[in-house]
Every structure is written in C-alpha cells, then in structure tokens.
Amino acid sequence: MFRSYVNIALRNLWKNRGYAIINVVGLATAFCICTFLFLTAYLHLTYDSFHEDGDRIFQTYSFTNNPEKATKRGAMPLPFAPALKADYPELEAVTRVMTGRKSLVEANGKYLDKLINYTDPDFLRVFSFPLLSGNRASALRELSSVVISQNMAHDLFGTANPVGKRLRIGTDGDLKDYMVTGIISNAPDNSSIQYDALVRIENAPNYQRSKGNWSDGSHAVFVKLPLHVAQGTFEERLKTFAKKYYPGTINELIKKKARPDERGDLFAVRLQQLSDVHFNREISDNRGTPVVAIYVILGMAVFILLIACINFINLSIARSFTRAREVGVRKSLGALRRGLFIQIWGESALICVIGFLAGSGLAYGLMPAFNAAFGSRLNLTNAFQPGFIGLNLVLIVVVTLVAGGYPAAQMAGFNTVSVLKGQITTKRPGTLRNALIVTQFTLACLLACCTVIAYQQVNHLRQSPVGFDKEQVISIPVGAQANGRQVLQRLRNTFASDPAIVSITGTSVNLGRGRDHVSSRSTWGFSYKGRQVSADILLVDFDYLKTLHIKPLAGRDFDRAYASDSVDRVLITQSLARMMGEKNPVGILLGDDDDTTGTKSQVIGVVPDFHLYSVADEAKPIIMHLSGSEPIHYIFVRVTPQSLAGSMEKVKKAWTRAAPQVEFIGTFLDENVDAWYQNEEHLSQVLSLASGVAILLSCIGLFAIALLMMEQRTKEIGVRKVLGASITGIVLLLSRDFVRLVLIALCIALPLAWYGMQQWLANYSSRITISAWVFVAVGIAAILIALLTVSYQATRAALMNPVKSLRSE
Template sequence: MFKNYIKTSLRNLWKRKLFTSIHIIGLGVAFGAAILLFIVAANQLTFDDFHINKQTIHLLSLEQHRAQKTDFSDNMPVPMAPAVKRELSGVTAVTRVMGGMVASRQGSKELDLGINYVDPSFLQMFSFPLISGNTRLALSGPEQVVLTENASQKLFGTTATLGKPVQLNADGVWKTFVVSGILKDLPNNSSIRFDVLVRFENAGNYRSNADQWGNLNHNVFVQLREDMNPQRFEQSSHAFINKYFAEDINTLTRDGGKPGPDGQVISLRLISLPDMHFNKTTSIGNATSIVFPWLLIVLSIFILFIASTNFINLSLAGSFTRSREIGMRKTLGAGRAQILTQLWGEALITCLFALTLGGLLAQVLLGYFNAEMRSVLTFSVLFSPKVLAWFLVLFLAVTAFAGGYPAAVMSKFNTILTLKGGLKMNSKNKLRNVLISTQFVIAILLITSTFIISSQMRYLRSKPLGYNKTQVISIPVGTGPDGESVLKLMRAKLAAVPGVLAVSGTDNNLGRGKDGSSRTSVIGFDYHNREIKTHWQRVDYDYLETLDIPLLAGRDFSRDFDDSASVLINEKMAQQIGGKNQVGTLLPIGDGHNLVVIGVVKDFNFKSLHKDIEPLTMSIRAENAPQYIYVKVKPDDLAGSMKAVTAVWKGVNPSAKADPTFLEENTNRQYRNEEMMTTIFTSGAILTILISCMGLFAIALFIMEQRTKEIGIRKVLGASVPGIVQLLSKEFARMVAVAFLLAAPLSWWLMNLWLQNFAYRIHPQWWMLLTGGAIVMAVAMLTVGVQAVRAALANPVRSLKTE
C-alpha cells in the first residue's frame, strides 16, 4: 500500500515536471538559506554547550552601585579564588583564568601562542578533553604545560610530545616547561580560547599580588554543588564582600553610591556558563547580543514561510487542473483519508527533494560564507541532538503547512462538480491574498532594515574619529621582542624610507588588528575626596603628531624635558577633574606619587562607536613597553608605503606573525557582527524578493488563465490594453499598499531598537521606509504586469473560444 502511494506520487510529480520544478527550486533555495542561517544561529546558541558541568559553572562578577550608574566587572584580585573556596559554602571547585600571549620556543622554532594561566582544577571543571595525559595530574606541578593539538603540531610536528621540554618567555625571561598533556583542539564555539595552559603561579607579578585585593586582573570561575541555588549563593556572599571590599564600599558610598535592591553597594554576581556568551559585561570571548542568533532564526522562518506560501498558492491553483482526477478517484471508491494521504505524500516527497537541493546549496555557500565572514563554521553543529530535534520540527512544520493544507482542501472537492469541470479558481481568494500580503510585509521589512543597517555601517566607517586612520599603519610588536628596543630600531630604519612622516608607539591598539587584539586599561584614584576613573594608555614621543590629534592646551611630550612624571589628558578627563584647562594639575596616581598634566588633547574615539568617549590619560613612562608601533605615511602612495614599511618590519623582526595594517582596517574590524548582519539581511532581502516573484508570477499566470474569457469580452466591448492591465494589476497593488502600512512602522521600531546599541547612530529617514515599499511595489507590478500585458494583447476571438 505504502509502496503504491510512493509510485503514484512520483508518477504525478513527473507528469507535471514544470510545476514540480518550480516547487523544488523555490523550496530548495529557501531550505538552503535556512540551513545556512540555522548553522550560524546554532553555533551562537550552543556556545560553551559542550562542557558537561555547564549548568553548575559560573563566572564571578562584581556589581558596583555608583552615584550615576551600576557597573559590572568580572576582573578579580589574585587572593579572591582561594578565599571563595575557603570561606563560601556550596563551592566544589574554583579556578582562576588569566589570558594573554606568550612567546614559545622549541629548538629553532619560535612562535606566539595564546596562553591561559589557570589553577589545577581547570581541566576537571571544564570539558576540554585530553587526548594524552591525565586531567588530575596534567597541571599538578608549576613547571608543567598543557598544549592543544594544533600548538603541539606547530612546535614539535607531532602530538606525541608528553614529557618533552618547551620554553616559554614570561616577562622577558625564557623558562623551560615539560609537556604534561595534549588537548583536542578547542571547538570554535568556545568562549575560553588558548593554545597553552600553565599554572597560575607563573603569571607575572603573582607573588607581589598574592595578598593584594586592589589589583583586579583576571577571571574566576566557581563550580557550585548541584543543590546550591545561584541566588542563594549570591545572598550568602554579602558578609564575604563586606569583609574584603570594605575600602571600595566606603569609597563608593562617599562618592554618592547607594545600596542596590539587595542592600549592598557592591554585590557578588554569578554569570552561568551557558549565558556568558550573551553577557556583554564579560571580558571573556567575543560576547554578542542574544537577539542576533534569534534574529537569524526568525529570518530563516520568514524565508521558509514565503516559500511555503508559494507552495500553498501554487498547489491550490494547480488543484483546479486536477479536479477531474480527484473526482474520478472518489467515484472509484477512494476515501477522503486516502486522497489526503496521496496528496500530502506528493508534497512530502517534493519537500524531501527540495531539502536535498537546499543541503547541497548550503554546502557550497558555507565555504563562501566562511571566507567572507572569516569564520570556521561546519555542518557538525546541526548534528547535536538538540539542534537536530529543532531542525526536524521545523522541517515537519514546513511540510505540514505547505503540503497538508492544500491536500486537505483538495480532498474536500465536490465529486459531481469536479467531474463536470465546474470547479473554478476564485480570483478573490482571501487566504491567498493574506499569504501574498504577508510575503510583501516580510519583503518590505527586510529591504527597509537593510537600508537602515547599511546606512549605519556607512556612517560608522565615514564618521571622523578624531585621529588620522587612513595614513597610519599599525604594527603589532608581538610577545618575543622588547617593545622599547624594537620601536627605537624601527624609528632609525624608517627615517630613511621615503613617504614616512612620523613614528610612535603605544600599549593599546586602536581598533582590532590582524593579531585579533583589542584591549584597554582603566585605573582609579582619589582626587579631592572623590574617586576618579580613567582609561590609561602608555604612548611614546610623537604620538599626537603621528595620529594628527589636536592639542588644545599645554604641550606634547618632548625629548627636551623629563616627562616621566607627566601625563596628557583628553577633554572628558579634564571635565571630570574640574574644567577645560587643567594644565599644571597634579594627579595623585600611583604609590604616593603625583603626575602633572602638561597638555589637554581634543577628544577622540579610542574605542568603538558603540560607546561614547570616556576619560583618557596618556603617559610616556617606560614601565609598560609599547605593544604597537604606529607609522604615519604620505597619502599619495599608501600601497607602496605599506609595502616599504612591511619590508622594514620583516627585516627588524623576521619571526613576526601578524602583518601591519592601516588603522582604517582596524577600526572597521570592530563592527564585524554588524557587517555580518548587513550581509545576511541584504542576501535575505534579495532572496525574499526572488522567491516571492516566483510565486507571484505563477499565481498571476493562473489568474490570467482563469479570466481569459472575461478579458476577451472586455476587449470586444472596447476596453483598452492599459485599462485591462490596470484592472488585472490593481488587486496586487492594493496588497502591496496594505503590506507597506503594516511593515513600515514595524521596521521603524525594530531598527530604532537595534540602533540603541550605538552611542553614535543615524536616525532612520522616511525615504528609507518609502524606498523599501517602492522597490517591492515595482517588482510586484513588473512581475504581474508581464502576465497582464500578455493576457491583454491576446486575440479576443481565441479568448472567447477558451473553455
């Protein structure tokens, strides 16, 4: 019986090859896009999902209630983890995690690797599987090191390296470690990233910070007992926080800080591991908004909905050509359930073919997507039980919606009426019109959103940042060479290079370079009985000249003076400490030392445009070596200058891993998620229009065929071709107009919600909304108009003969 259903379904699909091809191609393209979007969304939603203990592992964060706002920080002091394990109940394990880069050496090979300084419990708390070694013993000694497969291959050329020595450069000193474990390479959806693990005691300044509660420089993870409620743990930590952070609490209270809802000025908060990737207050990984993956899922559902409505409309339209077949089956004794099963079976087979086509398209497009978005997504994320279940439910929902409804409608056809051929398609079909109008709403929404997102991205790229980003080359020094020595050598070498105008250095990059780094440093100090917080940056001579940052008052750092106790501040910092011109002001920064303000610079965006400009203090003290070298070049030959500067850099540091980049590239990399969103929305809008046009074209064709005799009579009675075209098109124009009235305010609201993520933003204009509606109207009228003109130009004599 089942075999007979399949045979009959395949035979019927083959008989209507064109009709079937439209279904398969339309649904196949939609499935391909949905699979691709689903992979991206699933990769985001399953971040850190591979850890067995994920539900009991939490990141510690401090909530501080200041006078004007509430701050969150996941940076902790060195003695925090031992004290938490010792004094707070409900904790089964705790580990500190401090990330960074380290120079590694094995024989003649030397390379920079990502390092995490951790406690021995790290490998037992987190599920990073060892392929060799023991999780309990791998970090039992201070001179043991655990490598990932990739790091082991790069250093040794093999993963069989247990017991072998490797040298790491910590704070300028090479130290020998012994390989005690090899980890499988980390999944791409892991927030915690590293190549090398060593004991936390190897971190710089560990001993001097071992009992210091004022130096916050790393993260702490705790694993709670399964019976310990996180909220109860937070409440039980009040006395602990009051004991160890009493000085900070007094300072905040003095400056106007008020207790929060729990009665605490400073509270200990837990961020669960599954939520960490979507918490933007964390410093681990690249946190994003949870709206982004769900937006991708909604977009995939939109695309599938449009393809499904096409399927429904075309199936219902095509059903009128099969009415006699259905009537004959009923006459020969077929029951409604049998007809329903047969028709739904045809739809299911069509969907399976479409899914296969969609899978092949997604496979082809995934490589392009990875290259374009610089990602490493794979199909493997779809095969986790949870994701597979979601995808299966979505597929069955599509087949039930797209195939089940038309099958149910066709199975109810009146037998006598169908055999007489009296069943006709209703050109005023309400369901069809609702489905088509919904397609138009989605298309207008996506096109309008694409316009606004693209405009915001253009604004971000073109907005003046207060410094010269087009002529300045950024060179990451890396972990091997000494930054001071390299900067001096580069200055000397570049002095002879034509086109180089100025050279300087800094410890904090602007934007995000090819080394992937983007960091900042914030310090606080008491000034006139109130706490001052400022971003802290180590710069070198000629920094302002290299970046073309205007000096508003005072002077720049100069080789003619001893500026080791001098600082430059920006306008925001000047306002925070009392006014515009603060030249000569003494700032009590450091261990009882005062630093004098020698100049005030114009505010510039040293962070991304997601955030407003904050107070900044710049020092030239050599306690922090430059991590980046900036080279300003002439604007007439940027490509040639980049080539010349790169050649000098390779000569000075042949083992350099990261290439120089222009600051303009670095600043653009800060908006990678927004660029991905722009690409996805643009592609989604185009795809939506194409799929909608396919369905609209076919529906228009069916309607014109149904109204062939009417058109012939109108022409005989004197109707003009433009009049007939207008008559046949006005219903579709009305649907687009209704869709615009629904989509315009919705897209306006959603985009304003998204734009709130930026301190600097555009304001959506009315023409952006109108353009989205105009594009959809033009495409719809063109699609329908082709069929309308064709019907209007047909010979009325032939039209009147049509049965």
C-alpha cells in the same frame, strides 16, 4: 500500491515540470539559507554548553548603580579570587582566567607565537575540557607547570609525547622555562575561553605589582557552586563580601547620591551563568553577541521558510484547478478521497524531499564562501548532531504537512459532478490567499527595512569621529619573536631621512582589529580626593600623538628632552579629568589617596577623548605612559599622502631587515578601524541576504497567484475586451487587488520594523535616527516590485484573443 503512487507522482511532476522546478528551486533556496542561519544560531546558542555541571559554573561580575547609568564589569582585580576562596571555603572551585596576548614559545629549536592563558589550578576543576594526558588534580600545581593544547603539542613536538619535556615561554630576550605536565584538547569554536597553553597566573606580567590592588581589573573569575546552592542565595551572601572589600566604591556612590537598585544594591558582586556569558557584552568586554541578534537570525530563518511554504501552497492551489478534471475522472472510476489525498500529498512530499536534498547540497557547496563572506566558523558536522537532525526532520514533516497537506485536502475534496461539469472555481478565494500574500510581503518588507537601517548604522559608525587621524597610518604587529623596542629603533634609523615617512611610534594596544586578531585591555583604578577613578592604561612611545594627529588640549606631549617622562609622567584624556573633577589637571599626581610610597605619576598633558576600542561604545578615560621596560607590541608608521601608493611595500622591505624572523602583517589603520564594526557588518550582510531571498521568494509566490487569477478570469477578460476595454485598463484592473494587499502588508511591516530597530539601536551609544524616507522608499519599492511581477501575467492575459478565451470557456 506504493510503487503505483510513486510512478504517478513522477509522471505528474514531469508533465508539470515548470511548477515542479519553481517549487524545488524555492524550497532548495530556502533550505540552503535556513541551514546557514540555523547553524549560525546553533553555534552561538551552544556556547560553553559542553562543560559538565555547567549549571553550577558562573562568572563573577561587579554591578555599580551609578546615578547616570548602571554598569556591569566582568574584569576583576587579582586579589578578588583568593579573597573569595578564603571567605567562602565551601565553594567547590574558584579560578582566574587572564587571556594574554600571543607569546613566544620555544622548544627543540622551534619558535612559535602561541596564545597563553594565565590561570589557577582550579581551572581544571571548574571546566571540563578533556585532559588527554596528565593529572587534573596536579597538572597546574607548580608555578613552572604548563598544560598545552593538542595543536601546540603537535606543532612543537610532532607525534612524540611532550609530557615531562621542557619548553620556554615569554618574549624575545625574556624566556622562562616550563615543564609540560598535561595535554588538553583544543577548545571548540563555541567556547568563550580559547587557548594554546595554560600556565599559573603568578607568571603573568605585572602580577607582583597588582596582586594586592583592588582597583585594577585584568581578568575573569569563575566559580563552581556546591550542589543545592542556588545562584540567588549565594549572591545574597556576596553582599557582605562587597561591603568588606569595596568600601571606597560604596562610599563614593553614596556621595554621588546614587540610589539602590530594585535589589537594594549600590554596588554588588553578582554571578552570570556560564552559558549566558557569551550573550552579555558588558561582562565579556564587548566581545559577546547580544542574544537578540541570535533571535533575529532565527526569525529570519523562520520567515524565509514560511515564505517558501506559502509559495508552495499558492503554486499547488494554482495547479489544482488544472487537475480538477483528472481528480473528477479518477473519483468517477472509484478512487477514494483518502487515496487521492495520499497521492497528491505524496507529490508534495517528493518535491519537499528533493528541495531539501538540493538545499543541503547547495549549503555544502557554498559553506566555504559563506564563511569567508561573513567571517563565520560554520561546520556542517554540527548538522549531524542529534538535535540538529531532529530539527531538520521536524522541518521536513511540518513543511510537507502544511505546504502540501492543504492543497491535497482541497483537491481530494472536489465534488465529482461539479468537476466534470466544469463548475469548480475559486473566483472569490477568501481570506487564505490574501492572508498568504500579506504575510509574504509583510516579512519581506520587514527584512528590507531592517537591512536598510542596519546598513545606515554601520555606515554611521564608520563615519563617526574616532578622535584620531586614521588615514595614511600603517599598523604593524610586532609579534612575540622580536623585541618591539629594538625593531622600533631600527625602523626609525632606516626612515630618519626619508621625506615620505612623517613619524613612527610604538604602543601596547592596536587601534582597530589587525591581522593578528589580538585585543588586550588593562585598566587602572585608584581613589582621587575621595573619588573612585578607573581608566584604560595605554603604553605609548614618543611621537604617538604626532603620528595620530592628536593635539594636546593642555600641557605638553612626551618629550625626549625630559628624562623623567619615561619614568613617572603621564598623559590623560579629557573624560578622566572630568571624572576626577579637575578643570586643569596638568601637574597633579595620580594614585591612591593613601599612597605614601612616592610612586604617583604626574600629569603633563590632557588630550581629547579618542576611541581606544570600538566607536560603538562611549570613549573611556585613558592614561598614557612611557616605559623603558614594558614591551612594544605594535608599531605605527605615518606616511605622506603623496607616497601612500607604494608605502606598504617600502615599509615591508624595511621590516624584513629590522625583524627578519617575524612575518610582516601590516595593515592600514583605517582598515583596522573598519574591522571594529565587523559584527554589525556581518549582521547587515546577513539581513541583506535574507531580505533578498525573501523578496525573491515573495515574487515567485506573487507570480503564482497572478497565474491563478488570470486562469480563473479568462472569460471575464475576454468579455471586457469585447466590450471595448483597453489593454492598459485591464492590466490596471488585474493589478489593483495586488497593490491593495501590498499596502496592507506595508501597514503591518513598517511599524514593526521601526519598533524592532529602535530596540536594536538602543545598544549603541552612537546611533542614527531612523528616517521616514527609509519606510517610504521600501514601500515604493515593494509596490513597484509587485507591479512588475504581476504585470507580465496581466499583460499576457490582456493580449489574449477574446474569441479564443471565450470559446475555451
């Protein structure tokens, strides 16, 4: 029996291969896109979920209820964790995690740049990254201990066991000896914490200077609560901790007349569940992904799958009326309704399985291209996780039951006598067909509107002023294998008399996102006349303002003629002056009010605010300083517009002479700044892909409905032509109903799109105002696409010979 069903199904599919191909292509496309979107959502939703006791691991953050806006900050001061551990000894573990930039690592004569994380011994008690070799309790006990990843162990030592061996970590000319005490597994892609090696935080640069400073913020702190201690309970206990160690901040908020929040806090230390840290951009220093973006991706996947199901239903219904006599004959020969249902539903199930397999094959083949185009790290191995396999099975069953079950039940229920008399018709299809069309175009128009608005926002961010001139500037990461100051001086000597080079400078922080993909941030907090002030610290070299075309608003730039500029002079941005309440801050000293050591820095100039980090967020206050000892990590070279074409190659040749041991990975600064908007760009691209697929599938569905209607109205069209109706009139008559349905879809989709994108845009300090023309353009485009889709079948039906159509009826 089963074999007979299969043979009949295959024969019917081959006989109606046009419908079968359309169904398979639609389902394969939907399954392929849904695989990409579900894998993307899976990657983000499973961030940090692999740790044992993850429900008891939290990141601390500070909450400040400023009068203007409540803020959260995940970067904590160095003395925070020791104080927390001392005041609450019942905590199971407390660890600091400072993600450093790539450092130079040397072993066995090999020199590599590796990502070094500075942390505490409790790191291996809080997190359950597998330790492949070594003892978790003692691996980071000594200051000279280092735990290295599998990749780093292989790169430095090959297949040999590195435990007990020595290596050196630091910068060129300043390498420190460490002993390998453990090998830790590589951090998975869905981990917020990435590393090549772990060393004690006491080895971090400037640790001794900042270890007692409660105003700085340089790292994350994670705690592991004891069993049966709830998050809310411990946060209540932390109110005493906040009052004890942050009295200045609380007093400053009182002076500002700030009001407590709903929990009664002006300032508080709170906890964020580890599994939610990835979704909190404030706590993760704007590196996280908003959870709403993940829900948007999941929504797009469901929308596309739903549209594909609607197409399947529509095409199956359209085909059911061509098979009505077949069903009637089989019933008259004794076929049971259940048998017919199984037979017809089996054909649908076969199409679903073929579509799923074809979609999986497409996803496998297109995965590298998708990752390259969208900057993703998707891996099909995740598709073989039990949860993901279960999701796919549920999808196949649901799609098969929903998309194939309804048409099968409808055809199996045809009345035998009515079918054989030719009385089966659905001239008035009722609510279902119209609802399906409206749903399809609602989803397609919704995605189209979101795509246009997302593209406009990305374009707006690109065109927003960043506060410096990003054109004609080459940014070069120095890396850890060279001394940045020496390389900078060599390049200055090389280009001293070159008219094509305008200026050269160095800095500690790149602008935008370069090819080294490194982003670091240091802040300095202090009290000034009773005000709590915090700013980003930026190490620069001479000619920094000149290279970026930033003009001082007051005072002067750093000048080689003043020896003191390299010691205790600083430049500040305008927003910091406002924060301090100074209209003319030139000449004032920066530092804590109670600092009597004479180490305060004098302000020599004020510059306009500029974006040191993404323009999607407000420009933060910045303090710029010179230093003869702190390393230069990036070199900026400004070239003349006339020499732009060959400038990169010229600088590259000079670089190979100045730093032959370091690969040249220079980029233009405008490219780096564009990379700031990579997340928004990827979301816009995903929306474009999803909306394009949704529109394509909707058109296929509309084509199927048009085909159904033309087949049902053949006699009516013939009568109208005999009575003198024109072809244009018939085409307009047949298209009118579809236009009405598209208009209903627009009335539903446009308000939803406006509301949803308003919520999304609220995440940006610099954002567009949604224009009405977006909705008008999408509406006109939807109507035109619907008309073009329907017009082919409508014109074909209108051109049919009325004698032939009436005879066939």
